Amino acid sequence: MEPDKPIEEQREIQPPVLFLPRPTPRGAVQQLKAVWKLLLFLLVAAELGPSFFYGIGTSLFGRQNGTLSPGFLLFVEVGSFGIVCGLTAMMALVEDRPFGGYGLPLKDAFGGNFWVGFLLGLAEASVLIGLILVLRGYSFGTFALQGSEMLRFGLLHLVLFLFVGLYEEFMFRGYAQVNLSSLAGFWPAAVLLSGGFGLVHLANRGENWVGALSVAVVGLLFAFTLKRSGNLWYAVGLHAGFDWAESFLYSVPNSGEMLRGHLSHAVLQGPRWLTGGSIGPEGSVFCFLTMGLQFLVAAWLFPAKKDESAEKSHSS
Numbered sequence: 001m002e003p004d005k006p007i008e009e010q011r012e013i014q015p016p017v018l019f020l021p022r023p024t025p026r027g028a029v030q031q032l033k034a035v036w037k038l039l040l041f042l043l044v045a046a047e048l049g050p051s052f053f054y055g056i057g058t059s060l061f062g063r064q065n066g067t068l069s070p071g072f073l074l075f076v077e078v079g080s081f082g083i084v085c086g087l088t089a090m091m092a093l094v095e096d097r098p099f100g101g102y103g104l105p106l107k108d109a110f111g112g113n114f115w116v117g118f119l120l121g122l123a124e125a126s127v128l129i130g131l132i133l134v135l136r137g138y139s140f141g142t143f144a145l146q147g148s149e150m151l152r153f154g155l156l157h158l159v160l161f162l163f164v165g166l167y168e169e170f171m172f173r174g175y176a177q178v179n180l181s182s183l184a185g186f187w188p189a190a191v192l193l194s195g196g197f198g199l200v201h202l203a204n205r206g207e208n209w210v211g212a213l214s215v216a217v218v219g220l221l222f223a224f225t226l227k228r229s230g231n232l233w234y235a236v237g238l239h240a241g242f243d244w245a246e247s248f249l250y251s252v253p254n255s256g257e258m259l260r261g262h263l264s265h266a267v268l269q270g271p272r273w274l275t276g277g278s279i280g281p282e283g284s285v286f287c288f289l290t291m292g293l294q295f296l297v298a299a300w301l302f303p304a305k306k307d308e309s310a311e312k313s314h315s316s
Helices: 007-013 028-061 070-095 112-134 148-173 175-184 186-203 209-229 233-249 285-301 306-315
Strands: none
Touching: 028 070, 028 148, 028 175, 070 148, 070 175, 112 233, 112 285, 148 175, 148 186, 148 209, 148 233, 175 186, 186 209, 209 233, 209 285, 233 285
């Protein structure tokens, strides 16, 4: 295999986004079919699939009370991602499109964009925790793991959050984004799906509307990187890197959930606006600041294509 090219070269040779067509006039029957396919996809991918694997996982790992087992969550996420991949492959056959046209082209798997995104996810979590630390809202505490346990749980969490990124990005910004974009346009679809992305997280223990809003905004960030980079690999890396750093490295709640096997006995203390309270740092006011910085970084890494810039100037 050829080594990954620098991200600047990747931007120059990337093909246009083939799977996000502009909305075109469609007959009522075609529109109705598209809506029903989308609803069926979301029902199975977001509800029936995870519920099925959650039930099996409960029988294998036991009921999850208090902090969640990363092994249990990994089982659910891998199974759920498999369901989304299967559904997307079926839709690709029905709609006569390549599987890679829905956001995860295999030729770009774990390439330069993924690793740049992963490192920037780590960086964002570190800046966020650092800002809370400066205002005395975070303490790392003592180590909760020793010796080989650090490596074992660190790798387990890493694999877990890789699949969290794959599943959530492919479910909300894969086939669903393509389908809805063909009906309403890219950004209306992204807003609707990002809102749903936030609402889904309200099911997490400790989550509230502030955390859900934060998740919805980060959904728009991921959609922005999809629009600019042409696929989801950067977003998957960014998603996985941030979640791993937050949950394992800094050992704080992630969207209201606390996992077993975190690195330290970390403590969040102080006002909710600073620490996020039970939500974790994603509910902190500083999280909206770091997400804004991520938008700027993504805009710099992936400049708008010429046709997109021309379209903006024409519309203005």
